[in-house]
Amino acid sequence: MLQEPPPRLSAQDHSIRMGEELTLGISLTCNNLGELRAELRQVLDGMDDDFVDDVQLVCTELAANACDHAEDPRQLVLRRQVQDDRHELLIEVHDSTPERTPLVGESTLGEFRGHGMRMVESLCSDWGVRRADRFKVVWARLPIPR
Template sequence: MGQPVNGDVQLSLELDEGTPALRAIRAWIADVLVGEDEDLVQDAALVATELVSNAYDHAAGPRTVRLECKPHVRITVEDGSPERMPVMGRSRLGEDRGRGMILVQSIGRSWGVERRAGAKAVWVELACPA
């Protein structure tokens, strides 16, 4: 079991090819954030699930999810498709898809994308309760 987050923590998880293990990612986040506010843990798990799903649906590997705990929680998902940027409210996978980034934007206090050599990183910061 994890320990309550104290100070700066940065952990990452390499993601396999194939079907994303979303349940395992949510459990990993809950373990890292054990002892934190339950709403924060649930928001972090939901945001991570959306970002990871997008990386599998719209980008190539390799894929990594990173969780940083400082004065805030920052979740970053890196993938191997720097040319495929997130698009709000639209999906190439059908008209009943494409709401994930709208959800991420509504939950997070800020989000963004960083292009890197051969990769991109989509991140979101969550406000921690006082």
């Protein structure tokens, strides 16, 4: 089972800056996606606007998929990773429904749904799914512009 999600963090608590390794966890509820986007903009303050837009889009899409297709608890985790000269933002959405996997271009919710993972796939350098007995993590990597 997922560990208890960390308390909701605000932009005043953390920021992501060049050269830092940082993990930021945000407990997700399905009625806070607009608030989530605003909080991400604050956390990423000072970074390239296009990058911030991409992060918001990817986070919102992965979170919305978890809200539509998975059970609580749900958590968004951002990890700034620095390896050699590569700076990446690893975006993870944890949920407790391991048997459901996102499908690119397909949806059980109607013909006008299912295109969000195509956007994630086009924006990110990589994405995937990790599973354990009682939870899964859908993750995506975005290169951080320098």
